[in-house]
Amino acid sequence: MSIISKDISKAIELLNNDELVAIPTETVYGLAGNIFSENAVKSIFKTKKRPSFNPLIVHIASKNRLSNIVSYIPIKAQLLADAFWPGPITLVLPKKEIIPDLITSGKPTVAVRVPNHPITLQLLNQLEFPLAAPSANPFSNISPTKPEHVENYFKHDIKMVLDGGPCKRGIESTIIGFEKDEPIIYRLGSTPIEEIERVIGKISIKNKEEISPKAPGMLERHYAPKTKTILTDDLTKSIKFHSDKRIGLLIFNDILNDDNIQFKVVLSEGSNLYEAASKLYDALHQLDEQELDIIIAEKLPNYGLGKSINDRLSRATKC
Template sequence: MISQDINQAKQLLEEMELIAIPTETVYGLAGNAWEEEAIKKIFELKKRPLKNPLIVHISSLDKLDQVAYDIPQAAYQLAKRFWPGPLTLVLKKLPHISNLITAGKDTVAVRVPNHPLTLSLLNQLDFPLVAPSANPFGSISPTSSPHVEKYFKNDLPLILEGGECEKGIESTIVGFDEESRAIIYRLGSLSMEEIESCIGKVNLLNHNDQNPEAPGMLSKHYSPKTPLIVSEDMENSLLSFHEKAIGLLLFKKANKNNPNLIQEILSPTGNLSEAAKNLYAAMHRLDQKGLSLIIAEKLPNEGIGIVLNDRLARASKFE
């Protein structure tokens, strides 16, 4: 059921049920972070590998000491600047945090989401929420309630309706080394430039399939069922695959040489933030067209465009 009933959401979560919640990044599959039964349900429903940690969602910076300790000063600086918002911090976990959440690591990923409904819900709960994206593991992230319903219509008692996600791309994840120097584990809605404007120079870690330090670090991710390739030369790619039923994922201009092809334009004005908001929704639409191939145009590799190209590259990795 899709609804804005926060009281029902609260009751279901207290009864160890899972629900879908809106955030500014993507919709999350939420459960009680203090209860292993709920945490296990999330892994089972998503078919998510246990080696892949979850993000704990709290209502405010004041609640951070309920999940983490020995918090670096740079973490506080980032949280004060960007929370509520698309920033996840990886910090030393307190002993009561389930090893299921952290994939057995001694760190926990935590953030304050920026959505009025979900913040209101978190403020009414006596526990934080674990909430990975509300999709089967490896699939396209959901940025609207219909996306979640498509995946989990018969599995969730409630999808909390929060409209389309404002950002449309996952949070940026920042951790710290033994000297409290910041490391970006995953680039997301918050750019490297924004992070560095707050705390100075940071390092960027590469994908890690074997032992991911944080959520979203696996090299294949965010993928449609339809095979997808990324092209820097669209006309040449179209010549190579002319016999296939093709859909195009384009930045700002339609491909006028092939008007009969199904085409999704991410931002007619060439705005990368608008493209980010529309990326997953466009991928969902193309994925439902019965195509044999999606060709995605590589985006300008600057600002949030770097993140969008990363998501497209990971979506294009074939099994």
């Protein structure tokens, strides 16, 4: 049975003994283990029911430790690390031989980031090894942004959730790889494209890969509620079409009243995309608990973090 606790010393003890601990980050909670422990890494894949072809992200305490993990850092990768770390940017770079193939799904590159959460940074600075930490949810399910979400998923599978409160950013990090030293977004995330381009110039997107993904979050179906979910830019039409069902509504900023709606969550009454992102997964968790027939999600403005939110909702609605 897992416990929710702020005891960092207990988390260190468990991680040193090859156990898994759910850890907070600014994006989502991660299911963490020692990257150099084969037992711990295998346990991550087994606990999440995650396919072995889907690589993990390595979390380090500071950008100064990046050279311990990777063998080559392109100039634009260093610019991104300097600008955004600690923070929700993950870089996919050539790995050093010490990084186990199990972490990278046999690929020559490793995904790495410095999380921006004081508790997890304190934890990482007291450990002698980096942590692999994919989102602390069963594979393809809604990501967890509160310790209670993790406990609901894994209370019989892990011993501890390190309590860092609700995640402030709310969706996963933006993942950037490099092909011929040029940056490419493999996963849209908590750092908007516009902010990235202000640092390194124009960047392309290649964020879907079903067979052998270069990074997490590239599969077509992901982040999905158990309840059937659809994404629409015409709420009135969708509600009318499904009027014979118990409907849950996920909307951006509008107070829409309709007798057919059983449960409704507004992401940001003030139309703030950062607030909407921080509430997204918790809203989906709430909707998924209401015994609805269908969740109708409103497409957000397709710029800034709206692109990332729409990406998550699009993957959540794939059957």
